[in-house]
Amino acid sequence: MSDVLELADVTLRRGSKTILDGVGWSVSDGERWVVLGPNGAGKTTVLQMAAGRLFPSEGTVRVLGDRLGAVDTSELRTRIGLASAALADRIPGHERVLDVVLTASYGVTGRWRESYDDYDTSRARDLLAAFGVEQLTDRNFGSLSEGERKRVQIARALMTDPELLLLDEPAAGLDLGGREELMAALGEIATDRRSPVIVLVTHHVEEIPAGFTHGLLLRDGRVEATGPLEEVLTPQHLSRAFGLDLEVERHRGRWSARAAGRAG
């Protein structure tokens, strides 16, 4: 059995809609996963389950050894770092960047009366520096660019030294330079053996940082392919998942895909 994440025959229904349909997925220690698929495939839903924030209608989900439904998820969530647009929306615009990172220790998104020691503060500063945004420490979160916010969110997700790091579309909304800088920073984390297990959601194979090892490809709430990246990111699997004929290339650890047989 996998020690980090295990979804066994997971189905999720909302009203008459089946959002996930018989999903099986295992993640083991040391792996770096990308969850890929077209709009509406169920990527964010799977990530929310991995975060212990959504429960299946059928099947079982185990996160860090605990079965959802049989465990206090508030304790479980402290062992998981999550960066997502939904979480970012809950961060008050006037919150100081340093506090955005610090408050992860208490699992809250606005500073109130919690107390932090020097270790917490210096860890938060180090994480901001690791993502190249230490100069923003005293700025308001609401005044940052999209790229700056993304980096602050990932620093926040790492604040509690999580065993599992979940990133929902970290490169969405970034310009080319911002994307490449983020890819480099994530690539460094991914290749560092001390890093937690990472699961990253994206629509684009170009947004898979170097060092990622495995892929879960979803289509219409079902698993199209799962396993080592080179077995999952084949033209056949990607073409089926995205519903068009695709060519796939890998160059110096990074992937790209485009419609097959087109000029350019």
Ligand SMILES: Nc1ncnc2c1ncn2[C@@H]1O[C@H](COP(=O)(O)OP(=O)(O)OP(=O)(O)O)[C@@H](O)[C@H]1O
């Ligand atoms: N509470 C809900 N009730 C009904 N349908 C829902 C609910 N939550 C999600 N869905 C639907 O489930 C499907 C999967 O949603 P999800 O956000 O997981 O997809 P995704 O792969 O992350 O999509 P995107 O790439 O567009 O972000 C979508 O069709 C979405 O509209």
